Amino acid sequence: MRLCVIGCGYVGLVTGACLAEAGHEVFCTDIDADRINKLNEGGVPIYERHLGQILQSARKARRISFTSNAGEAIRAAKAIFICVGTPPKESGEADLSAIDHCARQIAVEADSPKLVIEKSTVPARTGLELTRALRAYGRSSDAHFRVASNPEFLREGTAVDDFFHPDRIVVGVEEQSSVEELREIYTPILERRFHCPTHNGSCPAGPRGEFLVTTINSAELIKHASNSFLALKISYANVIADLCERIGADVEEVTHAMGLDPRIGGQFLKAGLGFGGFCFPKDVQAFVHLAASVGVDFDILKAAERVNKERIDRFMEKVHKALWVVKGKHVALLGLAFKANTDDVRFAPALEVLKRLLVEGASVHASDPEAIGRTKALFPDVHYHDDPYSALQKADVALVCTEWEEYKKLDWARAGKTMARKLIVDGRNLYSPASIRALGFEYDSFGRS
Numbered sequence: 001m002r003l004c005v006i007g008c009g010y011v012g013l014v015t016g017a018c019l020a021e022a023g024h025e026v027f028c029t030d031i032d033a034d035r036i037n038k039l040n041e042g043g044v045p046i047y048e049r050h051l052g053q054i055l056q057s058a059r060k061a062r063r064i065s066f067t068s069n070a071g072e073a074i075r076a077a078k079a080i081f082i083c084v085g086t087p088p089k090e091s092g093e094a095d096l097s098a099i100d101h102c103a104r105q106i107a108v109e110a111d112s113p114k115l116v117i118e119k120s121t122v123p124a125r126t127g128l129e130l131t132r133a134l135r136a137y138g139r140s141s142d143a144h145f146r147v148a149s150n151p152e153f154l155r156e157g158t159a160v161d162d163f164f165h166p167d168r169i170v171v172g173v174e175e176q177s178s179v180e181e182l183r184e185i186y187t188p189i190l191e192r193r194f195h196c197p198t199h200n201g202s203c204p205a206g207p208r209g210e211f212l213v214t215t216i217n218s219a220e221l222i223k224h225a226s227n228s229f230l231a232l233k234i235s236y237a238n239v240i241a242d243l244c245e246r247i248g249a250d251v252e253e254v255t256h257a258m259g260l261d262p263r264i265g266g267q268f269l270k271a272g273l274g275f276g277g278f279c280f281p282k283d284v285q286a287f288v289h290l291a292a293s294v295g296v297d298f299d300i301l302k303a304a305e306r307v308n309k310e311r312i313d314r315f316m317e318k319v320h321k322a323l324w325v326v327k328g329k330h331v332a333l334l335g336l337a338f339k340a341n342t343d344d345v346r347f348a349p350a351l352e353v354l355k356r357l358l359v360e361g362a363s364v365h366a367s368d369p370e371a372i373g374r375t376k377a378l379f380p381d382v383h384y385h386d387d388p389y390s391a392l393q394k395a396d397v398a399l400v401c402t403e404w405e406e407y408k409k410l411d412w413a414r415a416g417k418t419m420a421r422k423l424i425v426d427g428r429n430l431y432s433p434a435s436i437r438a439l440g441f442e443y444d445s446f447g448r449s
């Protein structure tokens with residue numbers, strides 16, 4: 001099918017590239033001409049595993065193209081995926097101005113019937129407004145618009161794999177014809193008619209994702225409800241961690257045992273510095289705001305947000321307890337990205353820690369396998385090290401802020417010899433306290449006394 005993707009950010013690029021790899025013809029457009037030029041020069045403006053590979057193969061097969069001429073892309077397609085950003089406003093409400101802009105653009109440019117698909121994360125009832133705007137600004141009598149919601153559940157770092165191996169594909173529609181079109185779009189994914197970069201073309205047998213049909217409002221709500229529940233789960237684990245510290249128990253053992261119960265599940269129970277990134281913090285805020293707008297007080301989510309924010313305070317209390325005085329100390333900061341396998345530092349807990357250290361006059365030596373570039377732009381007065389061992393030289397303390405695999409494998413016996421003091425405050429519970437202490441380190445982490 002001929003598809004259009006509006007918005008070539010992380011969701012748009014992964015969606016466009018994966019659907020092109022699955023055999024569709026995809027016309028991508030973005031208001032950022034530099035981004036389009038970079039893409040047309042063969043560049044990939046974001047760091048995401050496998051994305052470069054499938055973009056290249058889709059380009060070679062002439063199944064994906066990039067243009068600044070939105071009208072051209074819109075008219076060329078039968079279905080249009082809206083993948084623009086919905087950042088938070090001061091109030092926490094989602095800023096939908098980019099969605100509104102897309103609606104007016106599609107309405108003005110379209111000259112034939114279109115299925116308009118919300119892929120961006122939007123609060124419930126956005127589809128109703130989108131439908132109204134398309135009708136209000138529609139120019140051509142030949143252009144008839146149907147709206148659908150198709151939320152994504154892609155995680156940064158595994159987005160391509162998540163797209164090709166979905167747990168569920170949720171489609172919210174008003175007409176049966178929209179179901180058929182969306183089923184046609186996703187059948188190659190569900191039947192695995194694509195070359196999977198993760199499994200090199202031979203994906204392991206296993207359950208295929210469910211193709212779930214519901215209403216637009218429910219589909220929109222499913223996204224916010226899912227992300228907010230995962231955030232809630234993380235904050236719950238973090239409160240358990242605080243309890244474990246006070247009672248003298250081990251949060252890793254507690255959450256492991258909890259997770260063995262399939263009703264709870266072991267994922268997203270990892271205590272530590274809390275959740276960050278461009279999804280959980282803003283989706284929780286937007287969901288609380290949406291609920292309040294219809295008279296529902298989402299107390300438990302507000303609590304989850306507060307618990308999450310307090311992780312930084314908890315962590316800094318540990319740093320103060322360990323270092324006594326922070327001012328003038330050489331602090332090695334391991335990890336800047338909001339999580340491993342991404343270069344994304346948006347709402348990253350590590351950057352909150354960095355801010356606090358700078359305010360207190362520490363000499364910060366930071367390292368991250370991918371996110372130094374994006375952090376340097378925000379914090380020029382920091383010593384950056386590509387090599388974590390170089391950041392650790394002469395360090396008074398090592399602060400672990402992101403759960404990168406390479407930090408789990410660090411040779412602390414070697415690093416310890418170069419540090420001014422063998423001290424680790426671990427914000428991601430990467431190490432076993434016993435083995436690190438056996439190397440002569442002072443060690444603190446979350447929820448383990």
Ligand code: UDX
Pocket residue numbers: 152153154155156157227230234267268269270271272273274275276277278279280338339340
């Ligand atoms: C999330 C959702 O997982 C995804 O479905 C949605 O589409 C977009 O938002 P992402 O933001 O990429 O994806 O990150 P995710 O892997 O969910 O992690 C979110 C944050 O929670 C990270 O900061 C991570 O470090 C933290 N986290 C995760 C924990 O603190 N503990 C955990 O157990 C899991």
